[in-house]
Amino acid sequence: MVRVSAPGKVMISGEYVVLEGAPALVAAAPARARVTLAARPTRTSDGSPPDPGRSPDAQPLPPEALLARTCAESVFGPLTRDMDLAIDTSALRHQGNGEGSRKLGLGSSAAAAAGTVAAVAAANGLDVSNPTVRARLLPIALDGHRAVAPEGSGADVAASTLGGFVRVRRDGEHLDAARIDWPASLHLALVWTGTPARTSDLVAKVKSLAARDATAYQRAITPLREAAATLLAAIERGDARGAIDAAAAHHDAMQLLGETAGAPIVTPELTKAAMIAHSIGGSAKPSGAGGGDVAIAFLPSESAIAELGDACRIAGLALLPLRLGDDGVRVDEPLD
Template sequence: MRGASAPGKLMLAGEYVVLFEGSALVTAVSRRARVFRSATGNNGSGLRGDGSRENGSVSPEVLLAIQLARRAFPSESLGPLDIDVSELRNQREGKYGLGSSAATAVAAAGLVAQAAGRTLDDPGTRREILPIAWEAHRVIAPGGSGADIAAANFGGTLEVEPQRSSPPHTNPVDWPRGLIARAVWTRKVARTNEMVARVRDFGESNPAALRQALRPLRDAADRVTDAFRRQSVPDLIGAVREHHQALAGLGHTTGTPIVEDTLERTAHLAEEYGGGAKPSGAGGGDVAFACFAQEDAADRFDGACRAAGLVPLDLTFHADGLRGEFLSTGATP
């Protein structure tokens, strides 16, 4: 079966700032969403699956991504499609917070382009797919930055600058030599839209206070990105710690639980082992990004997280973007 896949993402810097005329740093991760032509057909719905190859519902942005992609890439009918995001969620406890919706939208648009004869890892094809997936994703995230779409599409690590009415501008950033990174799932599923809405609502009634709270966050995010570009792991660890504190400050000012107990525990453990950690995304749970200069320190951090009921995720960073795949009949993607 022919298919397309796109990676999830981890936000490294710029949460909230990126929604208020700032930029963000995001990396693609090795856990992927997959959309592929079904070998078995289904009950006539044409699409199936969201968490596995067996059943589930199809989200609105995936349906719109396919519709928009068919306009841009006329092709034969795809027939029934299966969607698999099992790598991006825990089947019992929910999503990890790695951008599964955005990755699925990109993969769905990519499958249509593939059917029209396009090569998905071609830079030109990816540039054409970006606005399609971005527009489709706005169905569920109308105020989003587009960083998750960009990471799923292009892969690697990107500095992302949102635009008012078009897809974000992106600049690739190299992964620093010697950086040891971890993603830690808190086992708390957060609702990004609700968290962002609380901060926006606060800003509407208290614009000066929000600007003041965002200033140290913007400075910390800039330092994270600068450390990445300079390949300075020690400076990055310090900047990540500052970023965590600035997110906590924003939460305190706005009354939003951005850094709740599990994220605070993760940051404390990272510092205990010589690293730094911060929420990745809107906070309130989901996933954290942690960084270290030594592999053994990161391994001890992993063990401490497990003992505390946190879940270090088995994944790699700076992963490939959108790509085509061939799935053997009966194989689990």
């Protein structure tokens, strides 16, 4: 048996513009997908042959994991014996009060693809914690993830594979990805809005705007491109105040894009999170496509995080206890 985990992701800057080749920044979140490869039993509990398209508990396996396994075995070689694949992404979900689990938008499919590729690599004897090996895993995980996100940026897969804070830039089918250092003077917090969102719906509306009115699209996307570049540059030079101001501009630019495209990118809950962060000397913006899910707050101090938490509770929002920059894919239990 081999057990591997892969982190979720949180977008920090560059939403939407990353799809047209602009740089973006993404972080690995400590909520992790768990991937297990284990020797397949000859029969299931009811005496029937096992289905390789399902996990041992009879749940259908996600298509990104199935394709990622095929891609990984084509590169690293087939596994020496039949092994079942099991995926657990429950840590990437938020348990509601009697309402079942809700997706947080932390990239569960990307983590599943990255974790599956890492599991196959580990089963073939590779050290998946080695940065050089992780760089080899990334394009394979991207190939697997295309089963569910053929036009995605790949930023989420990069975070799940490499870990830390990752600067990405998409160039056609190729993704440039490299880890960067995070400035100690800039503090992050995640605010859960209580509302899950479908990224594909929002992206489709933005693409529709670009197709039907190129001029309006450029008027809306240009401020976002500029704000994202300013935010990334401030982070890379360690300018906390500059990053806080740029994140506020990033929020406003995402709102303009949504209004122009007729897409609810910045919801009332995301606006509320931004206003609360501003009131304590910080700023906040949607993380990811928007429409709900998570806001990311940029704050000048650790104490401001506690203030943000208190204010969010009063406003009906919640802080997520996730410290960003987690490790990339890793083996959690060595091969037996």
